[in-house]
Amino acid sequence: MSQQLTAQEFDGLVALVTGGASGIGAAIAAELLDRGARVAVLDLKTEGVHADALAVQTDIGDDASVRAAIDAVVAEYGSLDIVINNAGIGAQGTVEDNSDDEWMRVLNVNVVGIARVSRAALPHLRGSSSAAIVNTCSVAATAGLPQRALYTASKGAVLSLTRAMAADHLREGVRVNCVSPGTADTPWVGRLLDSADDPEAERLALEARQPHGRLVAASEVADAVCYLASPRSRSTTGTSIAVDGGMQDLRLRPDAQK
Template sequence: MAEFDGLVAAVTGGASGIGAAVAAELAERGAAVAALDVNEVSAGGVAGIRADVTDDASVRRAIETVAERFGGLDILVNNAGIGAQGTVADNDDAEWHRVLDVNVLGMVRTTRAALPYLRRSASAAIVNVGSIAATAGLPQRALYSASKGAVLALSRAMAADHLPEGIRVNCVNPGTADTPWIGRLLDRADDPAAERAALEARQPHGRLVSPAEIAHAVVYLASPLAASTSGVGLAVDGGMQDLRLRPRG
């Protein structure tokens, strides 16, 4: 038996990038998987279900649909998120509210809707997708960093609240990943090749993190085999969080 046989997982932002990689990996390992996304995409044994994490009613409908279709819910991966650039002075209040609404309150809404089902599971797990921006000061990322710092703190608080109910909560903090969002940022840069090289050089292992590498970390934390792991912020960043290497050359 695969480790996820008989388990049901929901992945927000599951139609592309990191979310799609997580959904595919969970399905490969035996889980019944639903990708919750504003774009309803079904592929490779993953069921697409439309959900807007900024709309509580939409989220509740989506989670209810997952539970009814598959007979419950065991694993929630809170991956849906958006990016933001600039210093603390560069975004107005509306943009701050928009990003925090997706990146933080989106996780709150989805978790709140999922908790009644997770409490019935013998293998309940929540994995939140954070960022290196939660643990390292990055230039031109004030709003994004604030949102992901909140995700890391929220993950620890959730772990403390829900472990007595048998629900494990952990967080994965990726480094700069080779995702569609980063691709769009590079496309808008004056010199995309130079900007990519700078992003790669910033990470100690010298390249962008792949969505598949992040998916493996998420799936490890979601697995029943990790039953003693809770309240962890797992860096998947090529060493950026903790390593201080000499410059190459």
Template sequence: MGEFDGRKALVTGGASGIGAAIAARLTAGGATVAVLDVNVDGLPEGLVGVRADVTDDASVRAAVASAVDQLGGLDLVINNAGIGAQGGVEDNDDAEWHRVLDVNVVGMVRVTRAALPALRQSDAAAIVNTSSIAATAGLPQRALYSASKGAVLSLTQAMAADLIDEHIRVNAVNPGTADTPWVGRLLDKAPDPAAERAALEARQPHGRLVAADEVAQAVCYLASPAAGSTTGTSIAVDGGMQGLRLRR
């Protein structure tokens, strides 16, 4: 018996990176999983792929309804879809601020409100939002991204307060810099990719990038019955970056 046997889960941004690792972990635990993403071609066998753009409310509502119909209900929502942004506070124009916030924050709102009617029918409903170390530590050249992920963290707490009486738990996971395709693309654009990777690894106290599967493990704990008394909080999966102040 797996800890998610009989459970139905929706993972946004689940076609690659951390989202794909989350979908795989949930499936291994016995869940039936629908992946909501802009491109769901080539998903592993067993996953239900639903194409959607989280910036389009009609698209989200249709996708969530399709996922619920195909899964036969919904117990877990993993709000993982997001995009990155670089630069200081003056380096992105209004359009880019609106674009990133629309995906990273309002996208979670769209998915959650579309999913709530189905979650209210579950006897073990849980929502897990992907925030970031950028929400709790000041990182250089990440003003827009940090603002969006800080909003996710605050949104998580507010959602948890609003939904606790309906027995829907809401938590967040805060990854450090993870070894994902998105980070890989950033490294490829650097003048010296090897040096840039070494700098990112050195920034984290344990000296390496976070593995996507490590984040997935934390997400699955927060989504599982084992975390039945855990709501309105976050787990940092960052090699100690949030809390440790080491003297080398």
């Protein structure tokens, strides 16, 4: 596929990316811009938002903030075609370790946040001939990971919510899918590594957990998101694309040379 054709893929379309100021969200925003979309980034902190994107300070944990942000995007661009529900927060620990308040805080952002943004966006998406929602899920939704009980529960809900939304809105012309990254090389993972007793050993362990032997690049997740959001993928809905180096489905034998 030529670079020119790729650049025209999202021409005339308006895309919204939550949590798009850093990490995977920033990579998604940049890729959508490269492919011709007009992009708005909704984030609690707008420092670092791509210079060509519309930055809208938003708390996706608050319905009024979300509705005001959607209104601002539509006022600026005149329409809305694509929503990337990428914003999320992490949590560590077993089911014993997180308080009720922490459960509510994480679920409010990771799950209800998707509902808030989608709910506010749907009236505009229904008017688009290329409407798509892509949610950021995780390999944690389908693989049991230690010390991630709350985070895993939230991402399992994202996977189920994606499928329910796809069923509800297919006949309205709105496709809904999700991506499920493995452990990605992002600032959040970097902070986790920095807090470990032995950051280098922890990084090596995370890399070894993924069959391709490294962390997932944010740009690789962005490519998968753009595939799902693209008007060329009109028959793809209600699905999850794993971008995890084979972590979910592959069982390789140990490398005898290591």
